[in-house]
Amino acid sequence: xxxFFEGKTVLITGATHGLGxxxxxxxxxxxxxxxxxxxxxxxxxxxxxxIQKSGAVQAATYACDVRNIDAVHVVMAEIMKAxxxxxxxxxxxxxxxxxxxxxxxxxxxxxxETNTIAHVEITEALLPHFRKKNSGHIxxxxxxxxxxxxxxxxxxxxxxxxxxxxxxRGYTNALLSLLKDTKIKVTGFYPGGFDSNIFETAxxxxxxxxxxxxxxxxxxxxxxxxxxxxxxxxxxTVVVTKKQ
Numbered sequence: 001x002x003x004f005f006e007g008k009t010v011l012i013t014g015a016t017h018g019l020g021x022x023x024x025x026x027x028x029x030x031x032x033x034x035x036x037x038x039x040x041x042x043x044x045x046x047x048x049x050x051i052q053k054s055g056a057v058q059a060a061t062y063a064c065d066v067r068n069i070d071a072v073h074v075v076m077a078e079i080m081k082a083x084x085x086x087x088x089x090x091x092x093x094x095x096x097x098x099x100x101x102x103x104x105x106x107x108x109x110x111x112x113e114t115n116t117i118a119h120v121e122i123t124e125a126l127l128p129h130f131r132k133k134n135s136g137h138i139x140x141x142x143x144x145x146x147x148x149x150x151x152x153x154x155x156x157x158x159x160x161x162x163x164x165x166x167x168x169r170g171y172t173n174a175l176l177s178l179l180k181d182t183k184i185k186v187t188g189f190y191p192g193g194f195d196s197n198i199f200e201t202a203x204x205x206x207x208x209x210x211x212x213x214x215x216x217x218x219x220x221x222x223x224x225x226x227x228x229x230x231x232x233x234x235x236x237t238v239v240v241t242k243k244q
Contacts, residue, residue: 019216139187139226186234
């Protein structure tokens with residue numbers, strides 16, 4: 001990969017697994033300095049060591065449960081004090097469905113707190129920074145279910161999950177309107193299902209290598225293509241689905 005990210009600092013949430021980890025590895029190989037945020041400090045350090053072992057540039061880690069808004073505010077203040085962020089990738093997320101929520105109703109709240117509220121709070125914390133320098137890229141990893149005209153996407157058994165993603169769609173569109181006269185980019189990234197640990201973490205141990213899943217590396221490459229467009233090119237809505 002060309003060193004497009006050289007000289008840029010990229011903050012990624014949900015950086016220890018799945019798409020966040022793959023993006024971190026690819027951005028590091030592209031010369032970017034990384035700010036990695038996730039709940040587990042041990043896993044963060046493991047990802048950091050793997051990246052640095054490959055000869056890539058430096059990475060900093062910040063352990064934070066993004067559902068804890070007070071902790072988010074503290075960590076974001078620490079990050080902004082120490083780093084000049086150029087790109088924010090709001091990637092942390094969980095998956096739920098009604099069958100899981102029947103036994104664990106707290107998952108409905110967790111979906112909204114993780115998939116929506118956390119990203120809103122993180123973005124709002126960084127907005128003054130981006131506005132001050134009139135540059136930056138806010139890249140919201142949402143879901144193809146959020147690109148649908150229904151809050152539940154094409155599956156009514158994902159009501160809370162779909163609602164959380166649809167809410168992020170609304171917030172992203174509001175940001176696009178708010179920042180349209182600035183040089184700050186905003187992208188809503190809407191991937192369909194791909195092979196990651198998000199389903200297994202939610203309790204579905206068999207959700208791997210399904211025919212409807214995309215390759216995670218391919219999804220990451222589309223994200224990187226979007227992030228590496230020229231400064232005067234904005235890809236504001238990117239929907240990625242598997243060709244049948």
